[in-house]
Amino acid sequence: MKLLEERILKDGNVLGEGILKVDSFLTHQVDFELMQEIGKVFAEKYKDVGITKVVTIEASGIAPAIYAAQALNVPMIFAKKHKNITMTEGILTAEVYSFTKQVTSTVSIAGKFLQEDDVVLIVDDFLANGQAAKGLLEIIQQAGATVAGVGIVIEKSFQTGRALLEEAGVPVTSLARIQEFKDNTVVFTEADA
Ligand code: 5GP
Numbered sequence: 149m150k151l152l153e154e155r156i157l158k159d160g161n162v163l164g165e166g167i168l169k170v171d172s173f174l175t176h177q178v179d180f181e182l183m184q185e186i187g188k189v190f191a192e193k194y195k196d197v198g199i200t201k202v203v204t205i206e207a208s209g210i211a212p213a214i215y216a217a218q219a220l221n222v223p224m225i226f227a228k229k230h231k232n233i234t235m236t237e238g239i240l241t242a243e244v245y246s247f248t249k250q251v252t253s254t255v256s257i258a259g260k261f262l263q264e265d266d267v268v269l270i271v272d273d274f275l276a277n278g279q280a281a282k283g284l285l286e287i288i289q290q291a292g293a294t295v296a297g298v299g300i301v302i303e304k305s306f307q308t309g310r311a312l313l314e315e316a317g318v319p320v321t322s323l324a325r326i327q328e329f330k331d332n333t334v335v336f337t338e339a340d341a
Pocket of ligand 1: 166167168245246247248272276277278280281304309
């Protein structure tokens with residue numbers, strides 16, 4: 149997605165250890181117009197497979213996921229990273245190791261929001277080693293629902309996430325794919341949309 153690649157080049161900052169900071173439009177301050185365009189691209193890609201829910205993980209997945217859900221006209225559910233006393237029954241959980249925070253946390257979705265006949269599009273901000281998406285896959289499988297694909301805003305193709313998801317038989321659609329960080333600038337490889 150050209151618009152996204154241009155924005156990454158303009159406003160992204162390469163930090164050490166393979167991390168890209170995009171807090172001016174995606175992970176902290178959010179550019180809703182860009183997110184809406186991103187949502188439309190995901191929706192266009194998955195419009196014919198009968199998506200019934202969009203699932204993401206808090207917090208930075210929520211912005212692209214809500215616009216994908218709007219464009220597909222289906223509900224958006226975000227997995228919670230912290231236990232909540234109001235979540236009392238039928239909770240589906242998975243352990244997720246966070247690449248950026250370097251801690252393992254239990255993420256959860258209330259079972260009542262996912263049914264066996266649901267066809268789910270997973271959306272997330274970044275794909276690094278695929279642990280967040282894998283956790284969501286596990287939760288959706290616990291519900292007996294189907295995952296039609298994973299929509300990623302920024303994939304770091306030099307990490308193992310895509311291989312992990314493709315091995316699990318899940319199609320991945322990444323709107324920007326980073327091949328490497330060279331002299332602190334981003335080098336893209338061809339994206340999926
Ligand atoms: P994974 O689970 O695929 O290893 O990592 C994906 C998660 O880690 C994303 O949800 C995102 O929150 C975070 N993440 C991974 N790499 C980056 C990065 O380069 N920059 C930012 N801002 N977040 C990242």
